[in-house]
Amino acid sequence: MRILLLTHSFNGLTQRLYAELASRRHDLSIEFDIADSVTEEAVALFRPDLIIAPFLKRAISESIWSRYCCLIVHPGPAGDRGPSALDWAVQQGVRQWGVTVLQAEAEMDAGPVWASALFPMRTGRKSSIYRHEITEMAVQAVLSAVERKLRAYYLPKRVPEEAHGLIGQADRAIDWQHESSAAILAKLHAADGFPGVADRLFGQPCHLFDAWPEATLKGPPGCLLGRRETAICRATVDGAVWLGHIKPAGGIKLPATLAMPDAEKLPELPLAGLWKSPTPTWQDISYEEADWNGNAVGFLSFEFYNGAMSTSQCRRLTEAFRWASSRPTRVIVLRGGSDFWSNGIHLNTIEAAESPPDESWANINAIDDLAEAILCCETQLTVAAVGGNAGAGGCFLARAADFVWVRDGVMLNPHYKNMGNLYGSEFWTYLLPPRVGEEGARAIMRHRLPMTAPEAVRLGFYDACLPGHGFAIDVARRAAELAAASDFTQQLAAKQARRQGDEAAKPLADYRAEELNEMRRNFYGFDPSYHVARYHFVSRSAHSWTPRHLARHRDLDWKVPA
Ligand code: COA
Numbered sequence: 088m089r090i091l092l093l094t095h096s097f098n099g100l101t102q103r104l105y106a107e108l109a110s111r112r113h114d115l116s117i118e119f120d121i122a123d124s125v126t127e128e129a130v131a132l133f134r135p136d137l138i139i140a141p142f143l144k145r146a147i148s149e150s151i152w153s154r155y156c157c158l159i160v161h162p163g164p165a166g167d168r169g170p171s172a173l174d175w176a177v178q179q180g181v182r183q184w185g186v187t188v189l190q191a192e193a194e195m196d197a198g199p200v201w202a203s204a205l206f207p208m209r210t211g212r213k214s215s216i217y218r219h220e221i222t223e224m225a226v227q228a229v230l231s232a233v234e235r236k237l238r239a240y241y242l243p244k245r246v247p248e249e250a251h252g253l254i255g256q257a258d259r260a261i262d263w264q265h266e267s268s269a270a271i272l273a274k275l276h277a278a279d280g281f282p283g284v285a286d287r288l289f290g291q292p293c294h295l296f297d298a299w300p301e302a303t304l305k306g307p308p309g310c311l312l313g314r315r316e317t318a319i320c321r322a323t324v325d326g327a328v329w330l331g332h333i334k335p336a337g338g339i340k341l342p343a344t345l346a347m348p349d350a351e352k353l354p355e356l357p358l359a360g361l362w363k364s365p366t367p368t369w370q371d372i373s374y375e376e377a378d379w380n381g382n383a384v385g386f387l388s389f390e391f392y393n394g395a396m397s398t399s400q401c402r403r404l405t406e407a408f409r410w411a412s413s414r415p416t417r418v419i420v421l422r423g424g425s426d427f428w429s430n431g432i433h434l435n436t437i438e439a440a441e442s443p444p445d446e447s448w449a450n451i452n453a454i455d456d457l458a459e460a461i462l463c464c465e466t467q468l469t470v471a472a473v474g475g476n477a478g479a480g481g482c483f484l485a486r487a488a489d490f491v492w493v494r495d496g497v498m499l500n501p502h503y504k505n506m507g508n509l510y511g512s513e514f515w516t517y518l519l520p521p522r523v524g525e526e527g528a529r530a531i532m533r534h535r536l537p538m539t540a541p542e543a544v545r546l547g548f549y550d551a552c553l554p555g556h557g558f559a560i561d562v563a564r565r566a567a568e569l570a571a572a573s574d575f576t577q578q579l580a581a582k583q584a585r586r587q588g589d590e591a592a593k594p595l596a597d598y599r600a601e602e603l604n605e606m607r608r609n610f611y612g613f614d615p616s617y618h619v620a621r622y623h624f625v626s627r628s629a630h631s632w633t634p635r636h637l638a639r640h641r642d643l644d645w646k647v648p649a
Pocket of ligand 1: 097280394396431477627
């Protein structure tokens with residue numbers, strides 16, 4: 088079918104649906120929902136058999152839905168209606184939730200249902216549930232709806248409705264004097280990603296994000312108990328919670344202590360080390376070990392919000408990696424975070440810096456140091472276990488490991504072009520050609536579209552695509568097998584020899600210098616594209632047009648179908 092994806096932005100869910108539909112050979116194009124007249128123009132150019140709306144912030148106009156079958160992805164079970172479906176579900180702690188694909192009509196979310204899917208709800212952030220459960224279920228539901236649409240005789244069903252209104256800041260408001268940690272976490276989780284919970288800290292209005300539970304610290308309710316790295320701990324009536332990110336009024340979302348400079352005065356509440364804390368607390372870098380008959384594997388997790396890696400996070404992670412490689416293990420698994428493996432340098436901390444070019448420079452050097460530490464590790468075999476999406480430099484950072492195992496369903500954006508034509512670093516010029524060839528490397532860097540996990544493996548970019556369910560267990564089993572392999576010593580020796588040979592042919596320092604030379608031009612040069620793109624990205628500026636690489640129907644050589 089010729090399918091137009093009408094969406095507010097090309098977000099993770101839309102990327103995934105695009106990939107799934109493309110792999111089933113549907114003819115696809117994308118239009119951002121900017122104005123009714125623009126959508127009408129897109130529809131006239133593309134003449135779709137079907138319009139799918141994975142992520143909209145407003146209703147589709149009658150001029151469209153009365154002429155074309157428009158299927159809306161609603162993040163709630165069949166019958167649920169309203170603009171804050173998932174927010175309410177997370178805040179109220181429902182046990183089961185779902186995704187529905189329904190046909191657009193005059194009343195929002197009230198049309199007949201083409202497909203729906205249910206899932207058990209877990210305790211977690213709205214943004215995380217959206218990126219995992221909602222995305223998986225939406226893929227299932229959209230694919231069945233498309234199948235049903237192809238079978239012309241399927242009649243979508245009307246179901247009894249239950250409407251929930253728009254959740255407002257009054258519903259989200261936290262009473263620090265009286266509410267429990269669990270209730271506060273539920274509110275913060277329900278608002279995570281967007282819009283956050285409106286509150287005040289240090290007398291300033293702000294929005295709170297990225298909440299973590301705290302099991303042991305206590306204090307007078309509402310008091311700020313201290314800080315750890317970039318997070319702030321605040322007491323509740325029965326304990327405390329950590330606040331990882333804050334958006335000050337009129338500002339951008341930042342690590343909490345950066346957003347609130349007064350937090351400097353709070354006492355530091357350090358952890359004893361990198362070992363994973365046995366009780367819940369804020370710990371963005373954590374380490375665990377498992378030993379199978381003397382063949383130990385180290386697991387290094389880095390739970391960085393949104394996968395963004397600031398200069399200081401890169402430096403702390405490099406230190407953690409060096410420490411992990413001093414342990415008596417045979418394999419180190421780099422687990423990344425649960426939602427993202429890495430999205431490269433931290434564009435928000437760069438934007439907030441006194442000199443964004445200088446901070447960009449410091450950040451890219453810090454991430455390159457980390458990549459170099461992984462590349463030069465002589466004591467273990469290293470594995471990047473990419474269980475969450477990865478973008479830009481994050482995709483190449485993973486490739487610095489000896490093996491990259493990626494979860495089926497992960498979306499990769501291994502290119503820098505969309506961020507103002509950045510050249511990119513993280514040793515991609517060294518890492519890519521041996522795996523995908525010179526032309527393949529150029530194609531990856533030119534390509535602005537997302538890549539699926541199987542595609543990454545097919546191209547030779549990554550090494551294995553593991554099933555979505557049980558990824559963590561599969562990774563642990565494979566890592567244990569690697570550590571116990573009878574030829575482990577030979578594998579390690581071969582890796583060392585390969586690195587020495589490569590170094591002799593062309594030192595890593597040369598690759599780095601060449602890449603950074605280009606990056607210096609991006610950061611300090613005459614062309615401001617990167618700074619403009621970064622500003623719009625961190626400000627979450629609304630799109631005013633659909634990029635040409637997405638809107639195929641706007642190609643100059645596009646022929647309107649008969
Ligand atoms: N720095 C800071 N924040 C980042 C980030 C980065 N490198 N990458 C993603 N984020 C944030 C987004 O701002 C967004 O924040 P929110 O919590 O306010 O919504 C959140 O992560 C999710 O990103 P979003 O773009 O909505 O996710 P997506 O799944 O639609 O798209 C990417 C994923 C990777 C394509 C997209 O986030 C991206 O292009 N990131 C920038 C990558 C980059 O250019 N890095 C620098 C060069 S190494």
